[in-house]
Amino acid sequence: MENKILKIHPEDNVIVALQDLKQGEVITLDNENYTLLDPVKAMHKFIAEDVAIGEGIKMYGVFVGVAKEYLPKGRQLNTSNIQYPANDYTIDKGKTDWQRPNVENWQAASFWGYHRNDGTVGVANYWLVIPMVFCENRNVDLMKEALLENLGYRTQKKYNQFTKNLVDLYSTGKDLVDIVNADFEDASLHAKDRIFPNIDGVKFLTHQGGCGGIRQDSEALCGLLAGYITHPNVAGVTVLSLGCQNAQVSILEKEIHKRSPAFDKPMFILEQQKIGKESDLLTEAIKQTFAGLAEVNKQQRKEASIKKLCIGLASGGSDGFSGISANPAIGYTADLLVALGGKVILSEFPELCGVERGVSDRCLREENAARFTELMKKYSASAVNAGSTFDMNPSQDKIKEGLISDVITSAGAAQKGGTSPIVDVLDYPEKVTRPGLNLLCTPGNDVESTTAEVGSGATMVLFTTGLGRSTGNPIAPVIKLSTNTALFNKMNEIIDIDTGTIISGEETIEEVGSRILNFILEVASGRQPVKAVVNGQDDFIPWKRGISL
Incomplete structure (x- = not known):
């Protein structure tokens, strides 16, 4: 029953x-x-x-x-x-006893990825085009227009063709009611074969930063961009700089060296104020990018240990089942990966409000517990100074779905991190270096947090949703998991895995968590496409260190 x-x-x-x-x-x-x-x-x-x-x-x-x-x-x-009464919390000696899950089925597990000279392994192979400042966004867009379709990366124009069909009907004098009620066959148009089959795509990371604001914003942006440039899923990069912006190329190069001292990927940097004409800048950028693509296209997938994976954990559009099904399921997946020597990232600090003591108690080192406490208090204080608080984080939609307080939301959100000890606590946009469970200070905003996790080294992201969320990332596969079967059936065009079988009693948390790990290995090997990649969902929002809950 x-x-x-x-x-x-x-x-x-x-x-x-x-x-x-x-x-x-x-x-x-x-x-x-x-x-x-x-x-x-x-x-x-x-x-x-x-x-x-x-x-x-x-x-x-x-x-x-x-x-x-x-x-x-x-x-x-x-x-x-x-x-929930506002109580202060203190640092305690870490409670790091851990019941490791049985990983016998994955002891020899591997995937096929792209090996980098710094020892990391990517699950994909992308070329990046990055502006140092928002002033260069237009030039980046022009490069995008010039490159994607001609190189075979624009896979569908379904809605372009749909609009053309509507225009054709209107041009023939059809009644508006008939036009609105018209039913067209799927008109997806597939691009020609890729010119560079070993390159998964060229991605364009436009943003609104790099100048104005405070210098710390530009430094953080350079750190984030450096994280993407040195990322295992990235083969090379073209950087467009105006020249006079706060986010100077020298800062970017310093951040790259911090993350990868022996950085050797092809990187082309072009400064518009030195080159002059827009046409000269763009023709040179396109030529160098094309040459770089031809070179890195020689790279091929090779077998790699499962311990080379780094998984980000995130959520968006949570519901009352999130902490019962999807979150503990990926928490168990995280425990499996940690037990196998991999890296895991848990972020979204506002969604840990109220469970700080339980989180800090899991830190292996007291200095990590102290840093987590300091970051939480500092972040919370900045929210208060801006006239807000962490307990304003649950939206009205979440409350309607049973998440009636920030602490209940947080207790459910913390399930994503499983039960393993915390090996490191990082501030945005620092890089993950230690195998095990890492905490990364980010907002609760799902796109900002996912952007940050990938910038810190996550080669893919597990993303749970109870209401439906279509986010993705330019360079890392985002695997979306529904908390309930009704949502999966309703929105399976954007969701990869249904964990509602836990609610129905068809599967246990451990069975679903194990199924997720097997799915991860297929995605990491390039054999299983995820919906976010198929749909071209390339969300990228850097976090300005103002208030974003």
């Missing part, structure tokens, strides 16, 4: 509804009966025992709030009867 409710952790006094429940309904779980005093929608929660005013409420085995009023057993929890 399908379960209607779920108690996530033995210490919890909160029960999660897995489907819509009626007021007065009596439900049994683990030989205990619960009579519902209110209707409870799927993904929302009710209290499992009588709780007095001010008494604690636990979910995921962690403290998520106190009762603002007397809560009798069976009462639905909502924003009006639960609150």
